[in-house]
Amino acid sequence: MPLALLSGFLCGLLVWIFDVAPILPALLYLAVLGVLLGAIDARHKLLPNRLVLPFLLGALCLLGIASLISGTWLLFLGGVLGGAAMFVVYLIMALIKPGGMGMGDVKLAAVVGLYAGYLGLNAWLLVLVGAFILNAVAILVLMLGKVLTRKLEIPFGPSMIAATLMVPLVSGVG
Template sequence: MIALVALTGLGLGAGAVANQLAGAHPWAERERGSAQRAVPGPWLEVLGAALFAVVLLRFGLTAQLPAWLVFVSAGLVLAVIDLRAKLLPNRVLLPATLAVLVLLTVAAAVDDAWPDLLRAALAGAVSFGVGLVLALISPSGLGMGDVKLAALLGLVLGWLGWPVVLLGFLVGFLLQAVLGLALLAVRRAGRSTELPFGPALLAGALVAAVLSGEWIGLDPLF
C-alpha cells in the first residue's frame, strides 16, 4: 500500500512535468518566455497518477518496473505533443528508448532474464523495420517519428513476448481506425485529414502490456 501511494504521488509529478514540457514545445522557441501548461486543469496529472498506479499493480515491485515507469512518463509527453503539433520529437524519443533499454538490461541482470532482453531488442528492431517499410509505402499514413516510436514499443512489448507485441500494435491500429471513423462521422475530419498516430500506438501498447499477464502488484493488498 505504501508503494502504491508513493508511486501515485510520483505519477502526479510525472504528469505535471509532462504538462510543462509539452506546453513549452517547441522548446527552442520558448526559452525566452515562461512555459504554459499544455492541458488545462489537473487532467494530465491525474492520468499520470492513474497510469503509474496501474503499472505498479500490473508489474509489482520488480526489476522491470522502472523501465515501465520511464515508458509511461515519456509516453505522456509524446502523446500530448503529437496531439498538439503532430510531431514525435527525437529529444524525447531517443533518450526514452535508450533509458528503457538500459533499465531492461539491469532487469535482465537482476532476474537472469537474458532471453527476454534479447527478444525485446529483436522486437524493437523488427518493429522499426516494419514501420520503416510502411512509412516508405505510405508516407502520409506513417511518419518517421511513428517509425522510431515503433522501435520503443517493440522494445517494451518484446520483453513480455511476441504475442504481446502483435496485440499492442493491433490495438493501436484499431484505436486509430475507430478514432478516424468517429471523426468522419461527426464531420470533424475528412478522408485526407492527417491524424496523429502516436497516442493510439502508445495506448495500444499500454493496454496490451497491462492485460497480458497477472497483476502481481495486487497480491500485497489482499
C-alpha cells in the same frame, strides 16, 4: 494538469498490477514518457527526436536492468529484436507510402517494439495490430463526432503508445 492525472493514474495501475517486479521502473517510464509524447503528437503531429531517442535509450537501460535483476536475458534479447523488427516494419510502411506515416512514428516503433518484444511474441503482435485497431477506432469516433473530416489526419503515435501500455495493463504480463 490532465496529462499529470493520466500519467499518475497509469503509474498507479502499473504499481498495483506489478507491485515490485523488476520491470516496474521500465513500465512507469513508458507510462510517463508515453503520455507526454502522445500529447505532443496529438497536438503538433510531431514526435521530437530530442524525446524519442532518449526514450529508446532509457527503455533499453531500464529493461536491461530488469533483466539483470531477474536473470531474464532472453526477454531482453527478445525486446531488442522486437524493437528492431517493429522499426523495420514501420520503416517499410513509411517508404511504401511517403507522407502516410512520419519518421517519428518509425523511430517510436523501435521503442514500442522493444517493450512489446520484451513481453513476448504475442505481446509484440498485439501491439503491432492493436495500434492500427486503436487508430481506426479513434478515426471512426472523431468522424462520427464530426471533429474529423476525411481531409484531416490524426497522428499515429498515441495509438502506438496506447497499444503498448494496454498489453501489460490488461494481461499483467511482465
